[in-house]
Amino acid sequence: MKTFLALAVSAAIVSSPVFAHSSDSDCDVNLDGNLRYDKGLLEVETDDGTVFSIDKSHKLYVDGNAYTLNAKQQRAVSDYYQNISDAIPMTVNIATEGLQLASSAVSEVFAELLGDDDIVRDFDELFTELSDEINTRFYDSEGGYRVDTREFNDDDWMSSTWEDRFEERVESLVEQSIGRILISVGQELVWEGGDIDAFANKMERFGENIEDKVEHQAEALEDKAEELCHVLRKADKAENELQSQISQLASLNVLDID
Numbered sequence: 001m002k003t004f005l006a007l008a009v010s011a012a013i014v015s016s017p018v019f020a021h022s023s024d025s026d027c028d029v030n031l032d033g034n035l036r037y038d039k040g041l042l043e044v045e046t047d048d049g050t051v052f053s054i055d056k057s058h059k060l061y062v063d064g065n066a067y068t069l070n071a072k073q074q075r076a077v078s079d080y081y082q083n084i085s086d087a088i089p090m091t092v093n094i095a096t097e098g099l100q101l102a103s104s105a106v107s108e109v110f111a112e113l114l115g116d117d118d119i120v121r122d123f124d125e126l127f128t129e130l131s132d133e134i135n136t137r138f139y140d141s142e143g144g145y146r147v148d149t150r151e152f153n154d155d156d157w158m159s160s161t162w163e164d165r166f167e168e169r170v171e172s173l174v175e176q177s178i179g180r181i182l183i184s185v186g187q188e189l190v191w192e193g194g195d196i197d198a199f200a201n202k203m204e205r206f207g208e209n210i211e212d213k214v215e216h217q218a219e220a221l222e223d224k225a226e227e228l229c230h231v232l233r234k235a236d237k238a239e240n241e242l243q244s245q246i247s248q249l250a251s252l253n254v255l256d257i258d
Contacts, residue, residue, distance in 0.1 A: 027229040027232065027233070027257050027258065028257065028258040029229075029232055029255065029256070029257050030255075030256040030257075031149055031254055031255065031256070032046075032047055032253055032254055032256055033045050033046045033047050033253075033254040034148075034149050034150050035084070035147065035148075035149045035254060036147065036148045036149070036150070037084065037085070037088055037145065037146060037147045037148075038140065038146045038147075038148070039140065039144060039146070040055065040056040040085075040144075041053060041054075041055055041056070042054045042055075042081055042084055042085070044252070044254055046249075046251045046252055046253070046254065047251065048251045050062070050063065050248065050249065050251055050252070051063055051064075052067075052248070052249060052252075054077055054080070054081040058074070058077055058078045058081055060073075060077050060246075062246075062248045062249070063248075067246070067248070072245060073242075073245050073246060076238050076241035076242050076245060077238075077242065079234065079235075079237075079238035079241075080235055080238035080239055080242060083231050083232070083234045083235035083238060084235050086231050087228060087231045087232050087235060088138075088145050088147055089145050090224065090227065090228045090231065091228060092134065092138045092145065093224075094221060094224050094225060094228065095134060096131070096134060097217075097221060097224075098221055099127060099130060099131060099134070100131075101214055101217050101218065101221070102127070103123070103124070103127035104213075104214070105213075105214050106123055106127075107120055107123055107124060107127075108213075110123060119176070126169050137151065232255065232257060233257060235255060236255040236257050239252060239253070239254065239255050
């Protein structure tokens with residue numbers, strides 16, 4: 001699922017295969033246009049410049065003008081608003097939980113290899129930085145959810161910016177610390193009497209322990225990701241209904257789900 005949650009679940013691939021699980025119900029969600037949600041007001045700008053908004057009472061405005069709806073149109077507006085409103089906190093919560101899980105797994109891997117080392121503290125700082133950025137970007141001053149996709153660098157549902165940054169940072173930290181990692185591996189081999197098989201078995205057991213620790217949580221995240229896909233598909237269905245039922249929204253196709 002190529003969404004904001006990619007920030008977390010892909011991050012730990014470097015440390016545990018449990019994060020590589022996939023599901024037939026995963027979905028790729030891309031945005032065509034801009035979406036903004038703040039203090040309960042949902043605002044969408046389509047590629048042709050049409051701007052429509054839906055407030056907390058599910059009233060529709062097109063280019064600033066209130067739109068009178070029939071019952072069928074109102075259902076579509078309400079469904080669209082409700083599913084987008086549900087998807088935002090679901091996405092942010094999945095990303096936050098995934099980040100915490102990745103932080104624990106990655107830190108434990110490098111702590112096992114290097115002990116109390118600078119690279120472990122560097123990773124801790126990276127996770128703290130990303131967590132702070134999530135809080136800054138997706139929560140308002142009152143603790144409510146806010147989203148503005150114009151702040152993102154790509155067209156994913158929430159953005160894979162964090163995923164790219166994490167992977168780049170992991171590569172950089174590993175490159176910087178390769179000497180220390182090799183020394184640590186060498187020391188481990190000495191302690192094992194130079195027996196490479198014994199060392200390999202030890203690291204395999206360690207990897208299995210990491211997987212056992214995170215597997216249940218990773219599966220829970222996967223279930224939540226599937227639920228999020230379901231909600232976004234319902235939003236996409238409501239969007240199609242808005243497009244077909246309201247002439248001013250004929251160009252509406254913000255959600256693109258594969």
